[in-house]
Amino acid sequence: MRTKRARFELETDDGRVLRYARHDNGGGLVSPDAHVHEDASVAAGAYVEAGAHVGPRSRVGAGSWVDRDVRVGADVTVGTSVHLGPGTSVGAGARVGSRAKVGDGVVVEAGAYVPPDEVVPDRTVVRRGRGAAQPLRSVAA
Incomplete structure (x- = not known):
């Protein structure tokens, strides 16, 4: 049986109200x-x-x-203080290191790795490298 989740509302500077609920596993909003x-x-x-x-x-x-x-696949690890920009897709098994800033519309391929503190530009692709996963970026079509 699920418990009723706590609900929160935040008002933005422009007056919009954003609503959130605590996730049962971890307590994030x-x-x-x-x-x-x-x-x-x-x-x-x-x-x-x-x-x-x-x-x-x-x-x-x-x-x-x-x-x-944003689409985050199965078995993905997103570190602490990461921003995944609007419309980004992170493939299954990928890892995004702490404090990374991933731009809008980025594709992080399955199994790829974004190092800590990395800044990934908008609309790029992070590919899985040979051997150890290495970030290789190219402009998406």
């Missing part, structure tokens, strides 16, 4: 218009915005922000 798999964890202090999807067994670290319409 999730928009009611987002989908976070029940087997995923969203740490306290993390946000998942409207339209975002977080897959099974994925972890979103404390202080991270999964922006609008």
